[in-house]
């Protein structure tokens with residue numbers, strides 16, 4: 001006789017709809033069996049009998065209302081086994097998706113609506129918690145130890161998390177020690193009158209540590225076995241670049257070992273803190289840069305070799321431009337990893353700039369979906385897509401960029417000029433975004449995110465230092481308050497894109513100050529003044545996405561010129 005499955009039903013059971021959803025997902029065999037028994041017997045049987053239903057035959061013995069499954073078909077045993085052993089995908093939910101208890105319930109329902117999946121869940125901090133924690137830290141620096149408990153942002157964070165505990169009906173003890181420690185930490189900052197990048201990372205980590213504990217407790221409460229993980233205890237190992245750390249290779253085997261091991265020994269849905277890691281030298285908590293939970297999700301996807309990585313947002317996928325600039329932006333159905341990486345790097349807030357790297361390396365599709373509108377198809381990001389009809393995919397704006405015009409003081413043909421310029425940036429640890437060169441001059445923009453992670457005063461003196469160093473070999477013109485407009489799409493059709501773009505910019509009276517076509521073949525970048533940039537994006541969007549712009553139209557225009 002085949003091994004008995006460990007299913008025991010003690011007398012008639014009634015399931016609430018919430019419990020049924022939970023069972024359908026966490027123990028599908030148990031629910032199918034209960035349904036089968038109930039429908040075959042009109043209730044729970046009191047004597048042993050064979051029960052059949054369309055999908056399987058189960059032999060059942062019953063004593064005093066207990067029902068055991070004694071036998072199931074070989075085919076079914078295999079599929080149960082496979083389901084139980086493998087995690088299938090990552091589902092990452094950002095702060096906007098888990099902003100309240102109501103949203104956490106909806107996210108739980110959403111996860112349960114995919115009974116075929118065994119997901120790893122990655123969560124960000126609730127709503128705007130990260131911003132509030134950073135503000136609380138800044139206030140603590142100057143408010144004095146005795147005033148820490150009156151910082152508005154601390155009260156906000158406490159109130160939000162305790163209200164969520166109440167509304168979800170979970171035990172307050174899962175987060176109360178975190179909230180106490182958070183207040184202690186803020187007192188420490190007040191005492192020291194400074195907040196180092198290391199302290200900043202520790203401070204913001206409370207957001208993700210609490211959201212994941214709340215969500216895991218809620219899932220367990222509704223009968224879905226879940227296990228909470230702090231990323232810094234789970235194997236996400238990073239550089240020690242606090243506030244902007246990079247994931248190290250050692251992460252992949254460590255995460256795979258931990259998650260696979262736990263799942264195999266005692267299956268429970270992993271609920272992992274996004275955004276956080278552990279510095280390999282310092283062993284302190286690090287963060288992956290703002291929006292870093294996307295990177296956590298793709299890292300776990302690659303580590304486990306999962307089928308798909310889903311990032312759930314508050315928009316219907318990656319859009320044709322930032323909806324805050326132009327509300328008529330439309331979802332983009334398909335993107336390549338290259339397009340998505342350029343888009344993210346050049347400022348589309350929807351994805352973390354580094355998040356595509358692990359997905360590309362593991363060749364795992366990334367699906368961007370809307371947790372407020374799950375039926376919307378979203379955006380699928382893969383290695384390749386049909387580009388034959390693609391012209392422009394999306395328009396991205398990066399504001400507040402610093403541009404440098406550097407003209408060599410030496411004569412034409414002087415070798416080593418470019419090398420000297422870039423060595424200066426390397427020595428100062430500043431990264432460059434967009435570059436256009438001639439033999440004796442370079443125009444380039446500086447990555448604002450790298451500068452923004454430093455204090456304002458430090459930024460100003462660093463820029464002075466850059467200019468000072470470069471002036472040893474060149475005449476330097478520093479131009480601030482510029483924007484980069486990136487046209488992401490099929491650069492094989494660059495003449496077409498540029499013709500249309502320059503027509504739009506000329507009719508709007510905008511002068512382009514620099515232009516660069518990246519080697520990635522998916523991005524053309526234009527630099528304009530900050531105060532003209534948004535108007536340009538709107539006009540470009542109308543021209544490319546709302547004017548039925550096609551290659552044929554453009555070619556026929558060319559013909560008529």
Ligand SMILES: Nc1ncnc2c1ncn2[C@@H]1O[C@H](COP(=O)(O)OP(=O)(O)O)[C@@H](O)[C@H]1O
Pocket residue numbers: 093094095096097124291312313314315317318319320321322323324347348349350351394
């Ligand atoms: N091209 C774009 N496509 C989609 N969303 C964009 C784009 N550019 C900017 N956004 C903004 O990104 C937000 C989603 O990213 P994010 O705030 O990181 O979500 P989450 O917190 O859910 O991870 C959207 O609400 C939208 O305002």
Ligand SMILES: N[C@@H](CC(=O)OP(=O)(O)O)C(=O)O
Pocket residue numbers: 093094095096124125130131207274275289290291292293294
């Ligand atoms: N909570 C962090 C990390 C993150 O990824 O958030 P979100 O998924 O809400 O963008 C932040 O605000 O930066």
